[in-house]
Structures are given as structure tokens and as C-alpha cells.
Amino acid sequence: MRYLPKSPTDREAMLKAIGARSIHELFEPIPAQYRLKRDLNVPRQMAESEIMDWFDQCSRENGDEYSIFLGAGAYYHYRPVIIDSLISRGEFLTAYTPYQPEVSQGTLQSIFEFQTMISELTGMEVANASMYDGSTASTEAVLMATRLTGRRSVTVARSLHPEYREVLATYAWHQGIRLSTASFGENGRINLKEFDKSLTPDTACILIQSPNFLGTIEDVAAVADIAHKHGALLVVAIAEAVSLGIVEPPRQADIIAMEAQSFGVPLGFGGPYCGVIATREQYVRQMPGRLVGQTTDRKGKRGFVLTLATREQHIRREKATSNICTNQALVALMANIFMTVYGKVGLKELAKQNLAKTAYAASKFGKHARMLFASAPRFNEFVVETKEDPYAINHRLLGHKIVGGFPLKKFLPELGNAALWCCTEMTSRTAIDTAAGVLRESEATEPARETAEVAR
């Protein structure tokens, strides 16, 4: 086997040194009836070229030449090539968690820079080294809020990513945390009056997303005022990190749970992505996940270490702030390099291009179909309501090598034939014009029968 660095002679010499007659002797601690006496039923050993062929085939069956208008929590942005050059360095790729700081300063310093940039961009004071993804970061941020307040109820915006909501519901159920929902209004923003009424003295926090799942930018200041008036914390999820280049960050939030996938992380069919939690300094001891801090060595030289570990499972066991251990370090490094490449000026220009493409697409689509939630500002997503089932429209778009918007009925049935469209700097004017053309034809004719199964 080509990954194994031993000759038969080596193995024999080692067995002899151990004093074992054969390798089987070393497996005798396993009771005989449980020792496997046959080959595993897995594919035979393949050559590297065969492995490449097998995955090439899968790649081709996975639609590698489409223009996509899908966002909904996973965004297609350009990835500067130096990201992969740098993260492919074995010293980053094949290192463990930096528990031994003297031989891990590279990883530690890069995480310290990541924490700094996330803090700058979110307007928070501190950020952690990463969480699994935006959905689990949001959930952990809510759990953090319940610990900070000692309260056990949570209000969740219906305009939060539906899969984030589902993850929170899974965790909350078993922790006895009560969840209630705050709906959105005509402009796509959280319904403030209803939200105000839903808060009780037991409300630990309100969890919203901005830009929210419908693409609308929330009035975070107004939501924060209401939450704080009731002594509750405000947790804001951010699923589209590039928005931070041009959209004012939710500075009034107490905790921000972010998905950093947009920062140079491939779509990769849904993962691995990069969650992050950012918050105020006063709350840091209830923060889950790893943190890197600056310190000095015995000679006074600057260095970095994992710190505040008394929050974590390997020290506190069942009293830890979370059970998280492995995080998304290498993906955080991708995000780190992305933020460094674009920097202070580039992130803004990039975000502005997203804004321009989206404004153009919305104006084109708006001529043929109804735009929902158009009265509040948005970043790079918008909702289009059509007469025809969006699955049927998407089916036709596939013929033009275009993946259309996300049909919202899957999660929000009350929105009927509405679909969520997304444009980024990668979306070409040609693709937008083609999609608008298909939409025009579709809306000009009588809607076909329900074709929900057509193009899922």
C-alpha cells in the first residue's frame, strides 16, 4: 500500500523486537469471535489515476458549467488563487490544533489576525477562532445568551435562515429552551410591534439575521432598542459576509453569529464552511470555542497561545460552555487570506459590485414579475413572485445552463410562487438578461399546471 512506509523486512524486525510471533498476536486482546476473518466489502484498492477518473466522473455529473442565481446561505464569490497556494502548505494543512504554542506560532498568529479582522468587520470587540458553520454558531450564540441572562425563552425571527432555525430547534428542545417566532412584515423586516409583544421577562435573547433570509437588511437599531428595553440580548446572524463591505454592521448587537463562507470558501456542496461568534469583551467568558491571545515568552518576546481554556470541554468537561473541540481552522485561514487580499478598500469595492449586479437584475426582473419586500434596503438577494411555479421556470432555465432562484415554498409556504434570487460579482449581465428573458416568456403566458416535481 503506497501510503505505508515499511518493507516486509522492517515489519519482521519490529515484530522480533517486540517478541511477537506474528502480527495476529497483537490483535489477540480482541476476543476471537469479534475478529474479522474476511475482507471488508469495500471497493478494491485503486491507482491514483483511477481515483482521479472516478471523481472526475462525479464532478461532471455535478453540473460544473452552470451560471447560478442561488444564494440562501451559500454564496458564489471569486476565490483568489493564493488562498489555495497558501493553505496547501503542509505546515498549515497537516498541523494539529495549536496546543503546543512553541511549534504552532504560525497557526496561532494567523488566528489572532482572523479574530482581529472579524472584530473590525462586525464592529464587535472580540471574535473566536471559528465554529462549525453559521447555523451552529447561531445556536451556540443563543445558548450563550441564555447563560448570560439566566433566562430560558428565545424569540426567533421567521426571516432567519430556515435551516439555522431547525438547528436551533434541535438543540433547544433538549435544553428546555422555549422558542417563539417573530414574523416579517410587508417590507421583509421583522414586525416590530409583534416582536415587542412577544418579549417576556424570561426572554434571554432575540435572534435575527441581517441581511435576512429574504435579502432584506434589518433595522438593527430599532430591534436592539426593543430587546434591551426588556433586558434581553440581541443576537444577529450574518450569512452573507461580503455584505459587511458596504452594509453597516449590527453594532448594536450583543452577539454576532456569522457564516464566513463568502470569504474565499468554496461552495463545496454545503461544507466545510466557517462559523464565527463575535461579541463584547464583557461576555467573553461565556463564549464557546477556541480563542487565541497575545502574551510573551520568558525573554519578553511577543507570542500567541490558546487562552481562556477554562471555558472548554477538555478542562471543564460537563460544565464547559460548549462541547465543541475540533473547529474549522483551515477554513478560517481561507477567510483570513481572503480578507487580507481584499482588505479595507477591496471589500468595499467587491460589495459594491454585488450591489450593482443585484440592482440591475432586480430592475430587469421587476419589469416582468412582482418584486416582494422591495421597500426596504437589500444587499445581493431579492424575492421575485411569479404566476408560474418557480420550479417550472427553473426547469426551463436549466436548458439555458442557468440555475434559477431558490423557490421559497420549501420553507415558507405562505410565500407561494416566490423565489429568492442572488447575484454576486460572478453573475454576468448576459446571464441576468437571459434569465430575465425566460421570466418574461413565462409570465406572458398562462401558468402551466402544478409542476412541483419537475426540477427539484
Added chain:
Amino acid sequence: MTRMTRKATRHTSQNEGLIFEKSSPGKAAFKLPPLDVPEVDAAQLLGSSERKDLGNMPEVSEIEIIRHFTRLSTWNYAIDLGMYPLGSCTMKYNPRVNEVVTRLPGLANGHPYQPEKISQGALRIIKTLSECLTEITGMEAITLQPAAGAHGELTGLLLVRGYLESKGNPRKKILIPDSAHGTNPATAATVGYAVENLKSNAQGMVDVPSLVAQMNEDVAALMLTNPNTLGVFEQEIHKIAEIMHAKGGLLYMDGANMNALVGKARPGDFGVDVMHLNLHKTFSTPHGGGGPGSGPVAVKQCLEPFLPKPVIVTKADGTLGFDYNRPQSVGRVRAFYGNFGMFTRALAYILANGPDGLRQTTEDAVLNANYIRKELEDVYDLPYSTPSMHEVVFSDKLQAKQGVKTGDIAKRLIDYGFHPYTVSFPLIVHGALMIEPTESESKQELDLFIEAMRSIAQEVQEEPQMVLEAPHHTRVSRLDEVAAARNPVLRWKPAAQ
């Protein structure tokens, strides 16, 4: 201090500040293409939501970024540089073909919500990996959704809870051996269970009489790592499973140490009901400085209805798709379908090995650990003489007499060109040195490690103070972790502000 080490030589490494310290206005590493649609006025579109300033974000050029991160990288130890004997972490070789197949355009650019019709390649990868892992573990169904080992534990206990609830009583407690990883009790608490400690016997295994005494109708499950964190196979595993099942409880296996079993024994065959795997340990996906991982959870049929949704199914027309209609599901544990990029890597590893390669891998991992044990047991105390599988745990008892502890020996090992072993774990061994070589080490590399460990043992006798001050050859000496925690500095700030 004067002792020669054959493994490593000191050489110059580059100094490098923080990226913010290199920034100055007007430098840039990006260039956007010209806009093919009309420009917009952000103030007009966004109103008061427009962001004016991005604070202290850096402004640097591309060459500076390349040098910055390349210099930082050289300050890390890595598997690519040499043996990384962290016990319980399974730091094995990360094959490069894994990285290449993951970056194929159809897979890297696949959107999680793109139509199933154009996602057949990704779905086939998920299905094939699921089948391989089910066979390897001897289980009957699997979810790949959990993002890491601890997340898998959480999912596994949710399944236990869902199953027991469907029987009318979720129960109150989880039994956890005192040798367990910290994630086990932390996870039990997250799922709303109380934790009850189970003590180990003189051989370092579960004390069966204690288990009998503690097992009752309040106990939902036992979380067992097998081989356990001492690297010892639980020889009474069949009794353990029977005791749990007789009282209606389930047996959970933490698969962190599955590298000792693949192709040699299957947890499903020895009574395990639910277990997680760590693709970033056993199946060679890179640790990447702390993640990403992936923690699939394999189960027996009785737990299948409770798996997180969606699950993958073959549809009537023969194509693959997701099934969301799962009324008994415990829900979702993560958005989308899990760390898909780790699935491609793990599957590429399995294909590169085949059944014969997987078995040889396990045999070599166990051979390596036993070789180290044999070659070091006369100079380091072996607290448990029970046979070792894929890792060996020594204690610092002999060295502690000179005032040198496991952490000090670990730091000195750095000077010899090795990454330290796992320090002070498992907790049942005072001053533990937990060593897991994995199959990826040649006899030559193992001999260098053994030579280094023997040499350090001698140094402890001759010049203990020198060992206490190690490492001596690193960029930074021992760092002040107490000061870091007392006055946390968690981000850079410009000096002038």
C-alpha cells in the same frame, strides 16, 4: 544541551510581524473586473444602512501576503515534517490526491441547493462513502451531517434520546468512564443528560461489577471509547453490551480510536448500537491546525428512523435524492448536508486503500505503538501492563523524582525535532505521556523518536534543569499562559488609538 540530535538541525527562520503592521493606504492585492452593469449609488440604495468605513482592515500587496503566510507557516510543526505522536489524535499522512479531487470544479462549486438532477455526482459520493463506512463499522445506517467528532457525539446522544423517548422515557443519565475524552461529558450535558462517572479497573478497563451496580432504568447509555484512551481494547465488551441492553440502555461508542480496528474488528459485531467516526483521524482528512473535521454517526436499524434529516435515497427512476419526510427525525444538527469536502477526501482514502490496504494500515498502526512501548518501557513507567493496541500510555513517575514532569519532557522533545505526544491525558494516569505513532511512520522515524525519548530520560537524570527550561531551539521559549488568561489580549489594536 550539547547532546546531538539526528532528527533536526537549527536553521534561520524569517521574522514576521502582524499583517496590520505592514499595511499602508494605497497598497492593494486585488483587482476587480470592470462592471458590466450600471454603477450604483450605495448611499441611495442603502440609506442609513450604508457602511462608510471598514476600520483597521489591512492594505497590502500580493507578494507581502504570500511572504506573510509562508513565513508564518514555517513556524509550525506538521505531519509533513515528521512524526506527530499525539495520542488519540491519529496524526497520519494526509494524501494529496484527496485535496485534488475535492477541488474538481463540479464538486468545489456545487451549490447545496442546486437541483438534484445536476447533483448526482455529489450524491453518489455521499452514498458510496456511507456504504463504505457502514461496512467498516458493521452498523446498519449512517448520517454524515455532523461537522466534527463532538458534533457526532451530540448527534448520537440525540438519537439515543429520540429512540428512548419513542419508548416512553428518555431517561436521565449517561455513564462515562473516568478515562473518557472531555467532549463526552460536555456532550451529555448539552443533550440534557446528567453525567455519572464509571471507574476503571486495575487493567484500565471498564470495571464490570461497577457497571452492573450503576446500570439501571435511569441510564440512557454508556459512552465507551474502544480501544479506550489507554489504547486498551475493552476485552469484556460483550458483557458490557449485554448489561446495557438487559436494562434497556444503549451502548454508544466514541470512534476516536477506530484506527486500531478498521478491517480487523467491527463495533457493530460487538454490540455497539451507535457510534461516531472522526474522518479527520481514521480516514486521513487533514487536521488543518484544528479543523475542519467530520463526525459521521453510524447506527443499528432501531435508531435509523431518528437520523437527522435529510437522508439520501434512491428514487423510483434510479437517481439519487434527499428525503426530508422523516417524521421521527431528531431534526437537523447543521445547515445543508455536513462537511462534504471531507467526504470526498475520506472516500479517496478508502479507494486508495481497498480492503487489503485498510487492514494493513491498522496492523501497522498497532505494530508501531507496540514497538515504541517495547523500546521505551525500561526508561518510562508503564502504569498499565495490559496489551496496547494503536497507542501506548506511559507516566512520568520515574522522571518526577527529579522534578521533571510529562509537560517538560514534551517540551524537550521539540528540541529533538518532534512534536510532543499528548500530555497529562487520560486523567486516570497521573502525569501521562500518551503516544500514538499511527501507521504513517517508518521504522527509521520510530527509531529516531525512541532515541530522542531515551536521550531525554537520560538528560532528566543528568541535567534536569535544562529539561525544565526546554524548548531551547524554538522561535519563542515557553509562553506565559497565565498572563494571557488573566489579561486577555484577543485582537490587535493600533497603537495610536
